[in-house]
Amino acid sequence: MMAAETANPSVSIQDLSLNFGAVSVLQTLNLDVAEGEFIVLLGPSGCGKSTLLNCIAGLLDISEGRIFIKGKNVTWEQPKDRGIGMVFQSYALYPQMTVERNLSFGLRVAGVPKDEIAKRIARASEILQIEPLLQRKPSALSGGQRQRVAIGRALVRDVDVFLFDEPLSNLDAKLRSELRVEIKLLHRRLENTMIYVTHDQIEAMTLADRIAVMRGGVIQQLDAPQTIYNRPVNRFVAGFLGSPA
Numbered sequence: 001m002m003a004a005e006t007a008n009p010s011v012s013i014q015d016l017s018l019n020f021g022a023v024s025v026l027q028t029l030n031l032d033v034a035e036g037e038f039i040v041l042l043g044p045s046g047c048g049k050s051t052l053l054n055c056i057a058g059l060l061d062i063s064e065g066r067i068f069i070k071g072k073n074v075t076w077e078q079p080k081d082r083g084i085g086m087v088f089q090s091y092a093l094y095p096q097m098t099v100e101r102n103l104s105f106g107l108r109v110a111g112v113p114k115d116e117i118a119k120r121i122a123r124a125s126e127i128l129q130i131e132p133l134l135q136r137k138p139s140a141l142s143g144g145q146r147q148r149v150a151i152g153r154a155l156v157r158d159v160d161v162f163l164f165d166e167p168l169s170n171l172d173a174k175l176r177s178e179l180r181v182e183i184k185l186l187h188r189r190l191e192n193t194m195i196y197v198t199h200d201q202i203e204a205m206t207l208a209d210r211i212a213v214m215r216g217g218v219i220q221q222l223d224a225p226q227t228i229y230n231r232p233v234n235r236f237v238a239g240f241l242g243s244p245a
């Protein structure tokens with residue numbers, strides 16, 4: 001189905017295909033994400049959500065198509081040059097470094113001046129309430145705290161687009177709902193573009209401006225949560241997210 005036209009999209013994916021060998025994982029996929037929009041990619045395990053996110057991040061080379069970020073063709077740009085920050089399911093923190101070091105490491109490598117690094121860390125740790133944790137090592141943090149630090153690492157990079165790959169799925173139910181609320185508040189405060197992968201219907205319904213429901217490497221429906229819930233385009237979407245018949 002055709003998505004509504006998005007003027008000056010923040011992220012534009014055009015006719016993207018990705019094959020692993022002879023297997024087609026993403027098929028001529030199109031998606032425009034508006035500036036400041038919160039898009040959730042929702043679908044069952046194996047439908048290609050992570051693959052699509054990794055293509056946007058530049059961690060996978062695509063087979064066909066083009067990817068634009070803020071109007072710039074980044075299809076062949078290095079991940080670090082795409083203006084994106086990514087948060088994974090596993091926290092991927094450096095175990096031997098303090099939280100502060102984890103936050104500053106990438107910035108030092110990129111040559112960001114020291115006082116600017118300090119400023120960004122102060123802001124991110126205030127937003128994420130991790131100031132008391134800055135001198136700890138990851139092993140001394142809870143799962144929820146580690147995931148906050150992982151989000152902080154994307155935040156200090158001062159990027160336009162955040163990509164999340166199931167950031168809450170390793171957490172217990174209580175922490176999951178707490179961090180869900182925090183991510184929503186974070187988005188309200190930053191007003192940046194977020195593309196968020198999950199297989200969790202509740203996360204999708206509460207976080208998304210629009211949900212892209214995926215199946216077999218294809219977007220089946222792209223609409224506001226209420227529209228998808230009330231008017232699923234087919235049986236698959238209805239079964240996955242639609243209102244109970």
Ligand code: ADP
Pocket residue numbers: 020025043044045046047048049050051052
């Ligand atoms: P999701 O994140 O929706 O669970 P993935 O994007 O991880 O799904 O995977 C989509 C499909 O691509 C799956 O069938 C998976 O087995 C396949 N796949 C993922 N990575 C590779 C790879 N490196 N080589 C071959 N097949 C892969």
Ligand code: MG
Pocket residue numbers: 049050051
């Ligand atoms: Mg995945």
